Amino acid sequence: MDALSRREEEALLKTTKARALKECDLVVKAFADCASGRTISVTWACRDKLKVVQDCMVQFTGPEPMEKVRVEYLRLRNQQQQEYQED
Numbered sequence: 001m002d003a004l005s006r007r008e009e010e011a012l013l014k015t016t017k018a019r020a021l022k023e024c025d026l027v028v029k030a031f032a033d034c035a036s037g038r039t040i041s042v043t044w045a046c047r048d049k050l051k052v053v054q055d056c057m058v059q060f061t062g063p064e065p066m067e068k069v070r071v072e073y074l075r076l077r078n079q080q081q082q083e084y085q086e087d
Contacts, residue, residue, distance in 0.1 A: 002074055009070075013061075016069055020060035027052045 004012070021028060031053045034046035059065065 024056035
């Protein structure tokens, strides 16, 4: 079977987002520092920092990286199923 269940898809997305946040920690902190103590002005005052955060996150959560994660997950799942069937 080469399809993911909804639960598997959500778990992969959650894990990938957590990894992306960890990898982009410095830029996320810079944005958080900029946004701290602001309300409406965060929209224009921190626009450049938000763009950097989004660009960083898309490196890990964009369509191509997510497809690689899915393919690897399916490969590992199929491998485990084959090993289980052999035993």
